[in-house]
């Protein structure tokens with residue numbers, strides 16, 4: 115006993131998130147991708163088998179406690195069985211068969227999901243974990259973005275996983291299992307979003323103080339919507355003059371050492387590409403909505419949104435922030 119009741123509690127605790135399925139549903143029991151369904155099915159199978167074992171063993175225990183409770187009548191002791199070969203063989207062989215079957219089914223699931231080469235017609239994306247944000251590069255399409263991964267509905271997506279610093283782990287529970295991003299190594303994962311929607315995920319390997327704010331959003335869209343998103347992302351930054359001439363301010367500050375803006379500056383790369391910043395719903399890998407207030411707060415002091423973020427507090431004056439805000443908001 116001990117382990118199984120705990121599992122039961124855990125099961126109902128995690129499973130209850132189905133009922134509560136809010137916008138940020140992270141339940142592995144609610145897959146929308148053929149790369150996630152086998153994981154749910156395997157869990158259910160293993161859980162079913164151990165559930166039956168639990169009921170049988172605990173049932174036998176409770177039954178014998180009640181049936182053979184001492185009532186001062188020595189003659190009612192349970193019959194003792196010693197050295198019965200058939201019984202010894204049965205309770206050795208049955209567990210071996212159960213464990214072996216579960217082992218085979220598990221290996222089959224692992225192998226069926228493992229994919230080291232992109233399948234025909236897949237969209238290829240390179241996902242790089244940084245402390246504490248995600249970079250997504252669509253090399254074939256010439257797009258670099260951050261925090262939010264756009265994909266077409268119903269098409270397999272083949273993700274190459276890397277890390278720029280420490281070990282991270284890419285996990286979007288409703289789309290696929292989790293796979294680590296390891297420095298100097300390339301791992302792979304695939305998924306296919308069979309519905310239009312936003313699927314939430316999270317770095318699943320403790321990677322430093324702001325690990326919990328290293329979120330992932332996968333946005334699956336109808337193919338036409340995806341294509342128009344691609345067409346916009348492929349454009350260089352629009353040249354829109356602003357009153358306070360924010361572009362000059364941006365170029366005069368250290369921003370350019372860390373951030374790229376296609377068509378403007380490409381010496382950065384340490385921080386997120388800002389070319390189409392305003393096309394994102396969130397900033398800082400989902401740590402805050404991309405609202406005017408939050409963007410401003412971020413420029414004033416990134417720590418107020420993500421304490422310890424690797425973008426320094428630039429001690430900008432209000433005037434500089436006004437100018438930068440104007441400029442950043444042209445980056446659609």
Ligand code: HEC
Nearest residue numbers: 245246247260367368369372385386397398399423424425
């Ligand atoms: C030392 C490198 C560095 C400098 C200098 C820097 N940034 Fe950043 N910036 C980062 C990093 C790293 C992030 C991602 C932080 C995170 O999410 O954890 C970031 C995030 C951002 C974001 C949010 C982007 C997104 O999609 O989430 C904006 C906007 C931004 N920086 C603007 C600026 C501006 C404007 C300047 C200049 C005033 C600047 N940064 C200077 C490193 C830097």
Ligand SMILES: [Cu+2]
Nearest residue numbers: 282317321328
């Ligand atoms: Cu991480």
